[in-house]
Amino acid sequence: MTDAASLADRVREGELRLHELEAHADADVAAEARRLLVEEQSGASLDSVGNYGFPAEVAESAIENMVGAIQVPMGVAGPVTVNGGAISDEKYLPLATTEGALLASVNRGCSVINAAGGATARVLKSGMTRAPVFRVADVAEAEALVSWTRDNFEKLKAAAEETTNHGELLDVTPYVVGNSVYLRFRYDTKDAMGMNMTTIATGAACEVVEDETTGSLVALSGNLCTDKKPAAINAVEGRGRSVTADVRIPREIVEERLHTTPEAIAELNTRKNLVGSAKAASLGFNAHVANVVAAMFLATGQDEAQVVEGANAITTADVQDGDLYVSVSLASLEVGTVGGGTKLPTQAEGLDILGIRGGGNPAGSNADALAECIAVGSLAGELSLLSALASRHLSSAHAELGR
Structure with a gap:
């Protein structure tokens, strides 16, 4: 089995990149190898960071390039x-x-x-929200896209819910700014916080919008969601x-x-x-x-x-x-x-x-x-x-x- 020192050597030699280590050793050895590299580069000791009480593979869905864990009282x-x-x-x-x-x-x-x-x-x-932004030619096309959205909610719902066993699309609220159209999708995500769920589901629904309207998707998140930023829309309409x-x-x-x-x-x-x-x-x-x-x-x-x-x-x-x-x-x-x-x-x-x-x-x-x-x-x-x-x-x- 590859040890941490050997793994760190392969990174130094350019044979491996930092994020590839789990493909060549178990997660704890990969984390130890990264600690060796970081300690060498920074002069810091990571003894406490490396003293964690769970198998590193448990954290693989929560973090990348893991070196250890921070303990908060x-x-x-x-x-x-x-x-x-x-x-x-x-x-x-x-x-x-x-x-x-x-x-x-x-x-x-x-x-x-x-x-x-x-x-x-x-x-x-x-309700967890995701609000993609679409480009249209002008306000007339914006109004047409808004009307289509209101008339075709069931199509959007079917496409979105095809991607999830648990999420349920509750509503889609359109907002227009010039030739930008924002569609704020809101989902019941049950016991999940649901950010990933809503992103994937909304992506599928956006394909339907592009197939059947003149709207062109610019970004899956147009910041009207609004995630991880102060926003009055969340204070008024809620999120989560x-x-x-x-x-x-x-x-x-x-x-x-x-x-x-x-x-x-x-x-x-x-x-x-x-x-x-x-x-x-x-x-x-x-x-x-x-x-x-x-x-x-x-x-x-x-x-x-x-x-x-x-x-x-x-x-x-x-x-x-x-x-x-x-x-x-x-x-x-x-x-x-x-x-x-x-x-x-x-x-x-x-x-x-x-x-x-x-x-x-x-x-x-x-x-x-x-x-x-x-x-x-x-x-x-x-x-x-x-x-x-x-x-x-x-x-x-x-x-x-x-x-």
Whole structure:
């Protein structure tokens, strides 16, 4: 069997390229050979990176040119009671982060939510999108393509769904800018996040469009999808799961546990999260939803770049009969419990903590449950940070924790 040193020599001699090593040795030996080459070139030691706890071949669908693994500390917040449409239980929330005090803050929010009887969460809309852009001659041809699309949805649906056993095309929304026509395809991808699924399916549908219209495909993604970029269309129309969580906290709990008042939190939320965010022209009207989304994405094997859309959230707070009502609405939370990074052993264990690894019954219910858990975790994080700011304890809390 080829050893790592010999494999590295073949790369140095130009016989092999870095990405070809798995064809000549097993995945762990290939990763070791790359570490040798990188250490030689950079002068860095990769001993810690090379100390990972799963067979490298498990990661082959998740990464190329693997040299090892980065370990991010993972903790849990809770348990917290989630009264969801897809999950109704008390759950620990797995979060992976390097930001000190984050887990402590979310944990405090979970404790207060539990004292109030738990949080309610619901997925209100679901659909992964891909929006190709077509070139036409002029506006008349653009209108013709739009009309054809509306009249031939069933043809597009048949072509798209021929490529997948699980995806379902829900609708196609056209947008015209001059002689560019964008078709925003939206799919139910069940328990998969579905980006690859929708890309392949939309590619097949685009062939039908080109065969039967004057439209010429310029790009399978025309950025109206919109993936991994801040976008108002995701805030309005949603992408992935649109999910909301809320809780009503009795006044005495706010005063005793959070050391502030419902009125102070409601005013702070308006002036900070709503007015302040509007003045900044922010696409997110919240305190730090990205913190929880990112930490739970890392812990459960989600596509971490989609935190951009996941943090597209609005936090509300008001006083109801003297009590505090708080909600968080995440417009475009792209999550899945099958495929991608969910297959990695540590991330699979993160899903196991929530009891939602793999496909759900009915299909899509596990991904819905994950969205609801992330929403409740985000609610806990918002509640805790707003309270710390309202009570002016934020800096002292960080100082006390030494981070």
